[in-house]
Amino acid sequence: xxxxxxxxxxxxxxxxxxxxxxxxxxxxxxxxxxxxxxxxxxxxxxxxxxxxxxxxxxxxxxxxxxxxxxxxxxxxxxxxxxxxxxxxxxxxxxxxxxxxxxxxxxxxxxxxxxxxxxxxxxxxxxxxxxxxxxxxxxxxxxxxxxxxxxxxxxxxxxxxxxxxxxxxxxxxxxxxxxxxxxxxxxxxxxxxxxxxxxxxxxxxxxxxxxxxxxxxxxxxxxxxxxxxxxxxxxxxxxxxxxxxxxxxxxxxxxxxxxxxxxxxxxxxxxxxxxxxxxxxxxxxxxxxxxxxxxxxxxxxxxxxxxxxxxxxxxxxxxxxxxxxxxx
Amino acid sequence: xxxxxxxxxxxxxxxxxxxxxxxxxxxxxxxxxxxxxxxxxxxxxxxxxxxxxxxxxxxxxxxxxxxxxxxxxxxxxxxxxxxxxxxxxxxxxxxxxxxxxxxxxxxxxxxxxxxxxxxxxxxxxxxxxxxxxxxxxxxxxxxxxxxxxxxxxxxxxxxxxxxxxxxxxxxxxxxxxxxxxxxxxxxxxxxxxxxxxxxxxxxxxxxxxxxxxxxxxxxxxxxxxxxxxxxxxxxxxxxxxxxxxxxxxxxxxxx
Numbered sequence: 161x162x163x164x165x166x167x168x169x170x171x172x173x174x175x176x177x178x179x180x181x182x183x184x185x186x187x188x189x190x191x192x193x194x195x196x197x198x199x200x201x202x203x204x205x206x207x208x209x210x211x212x213x214x215x216x217x218x219x220x221x222x223x224x225x226x227x228x229x230x231x232x233x234x235x236x237x238x239x240x241x242x243x244x245x246x247x248x249x250x251x252x253x254x255x256x257x258x259x260x261x262x263x264x265x266x267x268x269x270x271x272x273x274x275x276x277x278x279x280x281x282x283x284x285x286x287x288x289x290x291x292x293x294x295x296x297x298x299x300x301x302x303x304x305x306x307x308x309x310x311x312x313x314x315x316x317x318x319x320x321x322x323x324x325x326x327x328x329x330x331x332x333x334x335x336x337x338x339x340x341x342x343x344x345x346x347x348x349x350x351x352x353x354x355x356x357x358x359x360x361x362x363x364x365x366x367x368x369x370x371x372x373x374x375x376x377x378x379x380x381x382x383x384x385x386x387x388x389x390x391x392x393x394x395x396x397x398x399x400x401x402x403x404x405x406x407x408x409x410x411x412x413x414x415x416x417x418x419x420x421x422x423x424x425x426x427x428x429x430x431x432x433x434x435x436x437x438x439x440x441x442x443x444x445x446x447x448x449x450x451x452x453x454x455x456x457x458x459x460x461x462x463x464x465x466x467x468x469x470x471x472x473x474x475x476x477x478x479x480x481x482x483x484x485x486x487x
Numbered sequence: 488x489x490x491x492x493x494x495x496x497x498x499x500x501x502x503x504x505x506x507x508x509x510x511x512x513x514x515x516x517x518x519x520x521x522x523x524x525x526x527x528x529x530x531x532x533x534x535x536x537x538x539x540x541x542x543x544x545x546x547x548x549x550x551x552x553x554x555x556x557x558x559x560x561x562x563x564x565x566x567x568x569x570x571x572x573x574x575x576x577x578x579x580x581x582x583x584x585x586x587x588x589x590x591x592x593x594x595x596x597x598x599x600x601x602x603x604x605x606x607x608x609x610x611x612x613x614x615x616x617x618x619x620x621x622x623x624x625x626x627x628x629x630x631x632x633x634x635x636x637x638x639x640x641x642x643x644x645x646x647x648x649x650x651x652x653x654x655x656x657x658x659x660x661x662x663x664x665x666x667x668x669x670x671x672x673x674x675x676x677x678x679x680x681x682x683x684x685x686x687x688x689x690x691x692x693x694x695x696x697x698x699x700x701x702x703x704x705x706x707x708x709x710x711x712x713x714x715x716x717x718x719x720x721x722x723x724x725x726x727x728x729x730x731x732x733x734x735x736x737x738x739x740x741x742x
Contacts, residue, residue: 344597347586351575357537358573360557363591363640 177327181320190319192436196428197326198388203416203424204333205380206409208340209373210418213353216374217406218259218277219381221284222252224401226382227389228288228295231303234313236294241314241390249382255280256378257371264370267356278403285402300396303389314390322391329387330425333380337421340373349373404451411454415461417468426470488513488676489534489644494543494553496529496700503529505700506543511644516670516677518687518708521697522720527680528570530697531646534678535567536560547644561591566642570649570680572629574621580632581617584608584639591640600639607638610673611665626653630662638669645669647679659683663690688712696720 181190206219229248233239239247259280263273288295295301306313316322340346348369351359356366389395398404408431416427434453438446465472489511496504504526511517521527532538534545536557545553552560561567575583581604588603589595608615611631624632630653637645647666654662663686669675681687688694688708696704696711698720704711711717 344586344589344594344600347575347578347582348590350577351583351586354575354577355573357557358569358575360537361535361561361567361569361573362587362636363558363561363589364586365556365558365590 174331178324181323185320187319190323192432194319194322194326194391196425196432197323197330198384198391199412199432200425200428201326201330201333202381202384202388203409203412203428204330204337204421205377205384207413207418207424208337208377208380210410210413212349212373214370214374215274215410216277216377217274217403217410218280219377219409220281220401220403220405222256222378222381223385223388223405224284224288224397225252225255226385227395227400228301228385230386231301231389231395232294235304240312241386242312245314245383245386248386249379252378252382253375256374260371260374261367264367264374269356278406281401281403281406285397288397288401295397298397300394300399302394305393315393325387326391329383334421336376336380340376341421345369345372407451408454411458413468414466415457415468417471417474419467420471420474423468423470427468430469488515488548489678490544490546491534492544492546494530494533494545495541496526496533496538497541503700504533507697507700507702509695509702509705511676511678513676514670514674515693516666516679516691518691518694519678519680519697520682520684520687520694524699525697526700527697528648529700531567531648531678531680534560534646535565558590561640561642562593564641564643565646566591566637566640566644567646568633568637568648572633574624574629574632574636576621578621579617580613580619580621580624581608581615583621583632584635587636588639588641603639603641604635607635610638610669611635627658627662630654634665638673638675642675645675645677647677649680649682659686663687666690684712
């Protein structure tokens with residue numbers, strides 16, 4: 161495909177996505193689409209690090225911080241989410257730096273890095289549960305309904321508005337992905353993921369580059385948590401933080417393909433449709449089944465399709481694309 | 488240009504480098520030889536920041552650099568290659584080198600980095616094609632890429648670590664000529680660590696010999712090649728081998 165053709169395809173696809181809620185108004189389907197878009201953004205955020213071998217199981221923590229800080233500031237201080245969300249993101253960013261700096265400075269990599277981040281997830285979950293007087297603990301938390309000015313409270317009842325917000329956030333995630341993908345930082349991080357000493361010998365400040373991408377990833381994930389909370393108007397520690405959310409991110413990103421920009425989105429489509437199918441087909445009898453299926457599929461994918469569904473499909477298409485004359 | 492004083496590196500109870508001092512003058516090629524485990528690579532790792540010295544000082548261009556982070560040393564004007572080439576296989580050949588051009592020279596601009604990459608690739612004789620993959624390179628190609636990466640960081644001092652291992656004789660001669668050309672054309676000072684003594688002797692201005700972490704000899708190639716201590720520790724004590732190797736070294740040097 162020529163670059164003009166690709167641009168046109170993107171333009172048409174985008175126009176169709178924006179127009180969709182105005183022609184198609186089934187609230188349940190729109191709800192599913194909103195969820196897919198928000199989680200796609202969350203999975204994209206995770207993949208910002210994951211694609212460079214920085215496998216984090218701490219992202220549930222960042223998501224939880226984003227969601228809870230925003231909601232707590234609104235309920236207790238009446239602070240609008242327009243300010244609360246940036247504060248929640250900053251808090252998650254600070255947390256990311258606090259955990260990331262010692263890890264990167266002292267070269268905690270691979271499995272050990274995974275374990276440290278796993279602890280982060282667990283700690284955030286415990287803190288939310290333990291401070292139940294403020295956060296509602298494991299029973300969950302609901303932002304107070306705004307009586308007036310819903311825009312200020314970032315609370316909307318109609319699905320169309322939320323669909324457009326989620327679409328914008330998802331697009332922003334893709335834009336950030338492409339921005340990183342084209343930057344020199346992408347080359348540096350690929351190099352770091354292969355060989356830290358050789359990257360340093362090329363002049364790369366390994367610690368700084370890793371911290372940068374971790375910060376970006378954490379900020380994005382916190383935003384995903386806050387948007388999810390504002391949309392659902394209800395969060396529990398289990399839905400936005402903790403290890404199961406972190407694992408779900410890893411699973412979705414790997415299944416979709418974490419080395420291509422739309423891979424995490426494909427992962428979100430699959431995981432959410434799977435969860436919904438199980439929920440509708442089996443009801444309460446199937447609670448937790450999705451996690452079981454995730455686990456089995458994760459093992460199968462890592463063994464047989466490590467580049468994920470979209471990654472593998474694009475790879476199959478590649479030779480054909482190269483054969484066609486390119487400008 | 489480089490002044491090393493009393494350099495020591497210990498790993499637990501083992502002393503890898505013991506009180507080594509030397510200097511390198513601008514525009515010089517210094518050869519660093521010694522048997523396996525004599526401390527050559529450890530010295531390189533300390534000069535390039537990969538390992539911090541236990542004690543001693545390393546002064547480069549008037550500033551102490553001992554114990555600095557590697558990226559700061561690289562940005563300060565020292566470039567290095569690794570004994571076994573360490574390319575980034577997930578990047579193209581061009582990206583490998585432009586990465587070094589970007590991060591090794593203060594991250595100024597991408598355009599400048601790409602120019603530096605083109606110059607470095609042309610210098611070592613690799614194609615400047617933007618899409619060529621690292622996997623297409625053989626042993627000699629990987630050595631060239633390693634050198635191009637180091638050159639792209641814009642060094643005033645190049646640390647070349649055993650760049651000839653795994654090459655055939657013609658390739659070795661080419662590589663040796665390459666290092667001389669880098670010094671002559673680009674004015675880059677070079678410290679060259681090498682196992683293969685003959686080729687090294689032909690190119691370097693001065694040689695330093697290490698054994699068990701200590702400096703045992705230093706001087707012109709012909710003087711060092713004739714030093715009985717060097718012949719004993721470096722070439723072994725088997726009389727026939729020693730004589731043959733010494734003769735070969737003298738033939739190479741032309742003395």
